[in-house]
Amino acid sequence: MAEVATSPRRSRITPEREAELYEAVLDLLREVGYDGLTMDAVATRTRSSKATLYRQWGGKAELVARALRHNKPVSAADIDTGSLRGDLLQMVSRQDDCKMEQDQALMRGLFHAIHGNPELHQAMRQLLIEPEITGLNELLRRAVARGEIAADHPALEYVIHMLVGGFVAREIVEERLPDQEFLQRYLKAVVLPALGL
Amino acid sequence: MAEVATSPRRSRITPEREAELYEAVLDLLREVGYDGLTMDAVATRTRSSKATLYRQWGGKAELVARALRHNKPVSAADIDTGSLRGDLLQMVSRQDDCKMEQDQALMRGLFHAIHGNPELHQAMRQLLIEPEITGLNELLRRAVARGEIAADHPALEYVIHMLVGGFVAREIVEERLPDQEFLQRYLKAVVLPALGL
Numbered sequence: 188m189a190e191v192a193t194s195p196r197r198s199r200i201t202p203e204r205e206a207e208l209y210e211a212v213l214d215l216l217r218e219v220g221y222d223g224l225t226m227d228a229v230a231t232r233t234r235s236s237k238a239t240l241y242r243q244w245g246g247k248a249e250l251v252a253r254a255l256r257h258n259k260p261v262s263a264a265d266i267d268t269g270s271l272r273g274d275l276l277q278m279v280s281r282q283d284d285c286k287m288e289q290d291q292a293l294m295r296g297l298f299h300a301i302h303g304n305p306e307l308h309q310a311m312r313q314l315l316i317e318p319e320i321t322g323l324n325e326l327l328r329r330a331v332a333r334g335e336i337a338a339d340h341p342a343l344e345y346v347i348h349m350l351v352g353g354f355v356a357r358e359i360v361e362e363r364l365p366d367q368e369f370l371q372r373y374l375k376a377v378v379l380p381a382l383g384l
Numbered sequence: 385m386a387e388v389a390t391s392p393r394r395s396r397i398t399p400e401r402e403a404e405l406y407e408a409v410l411d412l413l414r415e416v417g418y419d420g421l422t423m424d425a426v427a428t429r430t431r432s433s434k435a436t437l438y439r440q441w442g443g444k445a446e447l448v449a450r451a452l453r454h455n456k457p458v459s460a461a462d463i464d465t466g467s468l469r470g471d472l473l474q475m476v477s478r479q480d481d482c483k484m485e486q487d488q489a490l491m492r493g494l495f496h497a498i499h500g501n502p503e504l505h506q507a508m509r510q511l512l513i514e515p516e517i518t519g520l521n522e523l524l525r526r527a528v529a530r531g532e533i534a535a536d537h538p539a540l541e542y543v544i545h546m547l548v549g550g551f552v553a554r555e556i557v558e559e560r561l562p563d564q565e566f567l568q569r570y571l572k573a574v575v576l577p578a579l580g581l
Contacts, residue, residue: 302496320557341572341573342577347557348549348550348553348554351549351552352552353545353549355548356544357545360517360545375538376539376541377542377574380578381573381574381577
């Protein structure tokens with residue numbers, strides 16, 4: 188399978204038009220889900236031609252992954268508060284709870300759509316997951332460089348696993364989505380102590 | 385929605401026959417997935433009547449959840465090594481890696497099937513998830529009673545979240561399923577230090 192380019196194929200569309208298009212894709216995703224979303228519907232909703240959509244984004248999987256990336260308020264790579272504790276707290280405080288809940292419903296639908304859809308899986312991986320992992324690793328690397336934590340601290344390679352646990356397990360245990368208050372308590376009770384902070 | 389009874393409706397089938405039936409259900413699940421599984425196929429494969437299956441298990445969701453529960457080698461409620469560290473290590477060492485990989489593929493399929501299927505969701509919750517949470521809480525309660533950990537230790541309520549992170553995040557990060565060696569390292573690097581053990 189071909190690599191997905193890290194930015195959309197260059198063209199004459201403006202950033203404003205691109206943002207408008209991504210918003211329309213997210214609205215459609217919320218309305219009909221990934222499997223129900225068609226390029227025809229995106230073309231109609233955005234008054235674009237399907238040919239333009241395919242030329243610009245290659246296909247539905249890439250278009251959807253880019254729309255989701257556009258929707259992220261800030262990525263791990265952009266966080267740099269000067270301390271590891273501050274960086275991690277900011278990672279879980281990026282959104283208001285209402286938006287967070289909407290986005291979690293959207294993401295849950297997509298993670299189910301990934302099952303049995305290798306094209307969507309690859310696009311999500313390259314455009315959403317890998318940049319976040321890279322950003323988090325960079326943030327940890329800076330903490331090591333500042334001397335906040337030893338380079339060989341055993342919990343360092345599991346920060347992402349701990350965070351994933353915080354994001355997904357509350358629904359299993361309590362049938363409630365995590366909110367900011369929960370994530371901050373979890374960070375202080377689990378992630379920071381495991382890192383010795 | 386009606387509560388699911390904690391044991392199958394009583395009848396004259398023997399435990400051997402019940403085990404044989406659950407094995408057949410798991411084989412079918414691996415072959416065709418939850419959505420593809422029909423009570424007709426279970427009846428044919430096990431030479432039962434559909435009427436018997438419905439009378440005994442109520443329906444497909446409950447039959448599948450009971451088959452999965454039967455497949456669990458040991459539940460958290462049965463673990464009691466005498467120390468919290470020992471109990472937690474045993475929790476992640478219950479299966480050989482080959483069986484664990486098979487079971488993870490099976491469970492992943494089911495967690496996707498749950499999406500949009502409230503009946504399966506309820507059966508899985510009552511017959512698989514809640515007994516494990518109860519068992520884990522019991523194991524933690526004993527550790528508190530033994531004085532191994534303070535009753536108000538802030539990480540105590542997040543043990544399950546940490547464990548879920550260990551089980552699900554490796555695939556996101558490394559595209560590999562967790563094996564025993566990984567889970568033990570994770571436990572020692574994250575869960576035990578967060579609990580101050």
